[in-house]
Amino acid sequence: MAPKVLISDKLSPTAVDIFKNRGIEVTYEPDLGKDKDKLAEMIGQFDGLAIRSATKVTDKLLEKADNLKVIGRAGIGVDNVDVPTATKKGVIVMNTPFGNSITTAEHAIAMMFAVARQIPAADVSTQAGKWEKNKFMGTEITSKTLGVIGCGNIGSIVAARGIGLSMRVVAFDPFLSVDRALELGVEKVELDELFRRADVITMHTPLTEKTRNIVDAAAIAKMKDGVIIINCARGGLVVEEDLRAALDSGKVAGAGVDVFVEEPAKDNVLFGAPNLVCTPHLGAATSEAQENVALQVAEQMADYLLTGAVTNALNMPSISAEEAPRLTPFAKLAEQLGSFAGQLTESGLKGVRLEYEGDVAEMNTRALTSAALTGLMRPLLQDVNAVSAPAIARERGINVEEVRREQRGAYENYIRLTVITERQERSVAGTVFTDGKPRVIQVKGINMEAELGTHMLYVTNEDKPGFIGRLGTTLGEAGVNIATFNLGRDTRGGEAICLVEIDEPASQDVLKAVNALPLVTQVKALAF
């Protein structure tokens, strides 16, 4: 069945065309994001949700999203998405990190000029026939200091534009390296120094607990008298009441505000302040940017829904369209190894070690580890998947270790999963042969070669003559048909393991009968 995608915000028609052309059933309801009840009623039918900023993906909405696999944000900020809850539910959240950066940077520069030359107010006055030539004295930008808070994709474009305008640029960004600052031609400074030196301050950080209220009364007090403040990033970076007071007092000469604490901003404390220029979250609103983000989000979501390729996800490692098919059998093997170990683990899990050897060590092992953790935890938590498994493991304090050795051993590729519990370590290893089928090749260090079917019996016993015949007879007498039979032992007369694929799940009676056989040490029904 074709996957279904809902677009609940206004997106370029390009997105609809891409989904349709790739065989995805698409529902385009550009105003649905504003109607949370109707959205909650409908969301259960969809595999994908494409949004901009109007749709709020809350935990309540996610509760109803039973089939949802991917949320695509046609834009950058995902503060309208409850990413931790989406992750726990196994829903991938992806964005389009570059598609609207230039446009948003240009908006910040446009706002700087609009404020510095009071263009909107002068326009209103002129069109009212007032010709108030002396009222609108502006500020020249050349040689002024531009302070950029957050020098990532957008901030660095703003910085480059500022340098192009002959401004001196200082930047505060804890993740900006000295080399990158040099390359950009900006001076890396601490926040207080930026406040002290900048004539124009522009913000380009995400809204996080660290950046919330980064510009408040105390920060404004450190700034130059007559500073200009631009916010084209997120409402919430600036304390709106404090900015209003500073505009009223003249401490801040003007502000350009594109984003508000509450959006849509219909009645905001800033409105009516002197030399304030506002736009209704237009940072990304050019046809070029909207075309870019619509195209990108639709391609990324379609790739994921149709091929498993992951690009620009915030809660899952990337898997390219080329590597997705190559990775599939290894992800299946990793999940089977995890599931095998998970079904045999009865005491508290403390840690998991994944060892990748040979060709597989050069692959996307983070994705494989996520698959292994999924298999491991599924016996306990039915809804876990490769998105949620690493987060759940972290939450439960399970230490996950990855070891990669690129040299080949006896196999071209080899994955060993070791589970560390309070009582013991147990390992299981496997490989993928050239036929693309995963095989289990070691259990607890004992060599064997088994393909895992849907229903398996795992039997451990003392290695003595006659046991295999008795096991076969017991299963035959119980009407259980054997599909494959795989054996291994550590030493002659030592511990032996049988992995038996059977056509139907083993009943409790069958398990009891096998358990009662002489030499048996453990019996377990496994399902894959």
Ligand SMILES: NC(=O)C1=CN([C@@H]2O[C@H](COP(=O)(O)OP(=O)(O)OC[C@H]3O[C@@H](n4cnc5c(N)ncnc54)[C@H](O)[C@@H]3O)[C@@H](O)[C@H]2O)C=CC1
């Ligand atoms: N007005 C609009 O329509 C648009 C607004 N945005 C906003 O712009 C923001 C920035 O976008 P990008 O540049 O693409 O993101 P980015 O991730 O490339 O850059 C953000 C930068 O902020 C820095 N940062 C994080 N915490 C910081 C802190 N406490 N202090 C200083 N710097 C900090 C990061 O190190 C990073 O370099 C987005 O998060 C989004 O909220 C983005 C697009 C359109």
Ligand SMILES: O=C(O)CCC(=O)C(=O)O
């Ligand atoms: O979609 C929009 O218009 C807003 C863009 C935005 O804020 C973002 O990409 O973070």
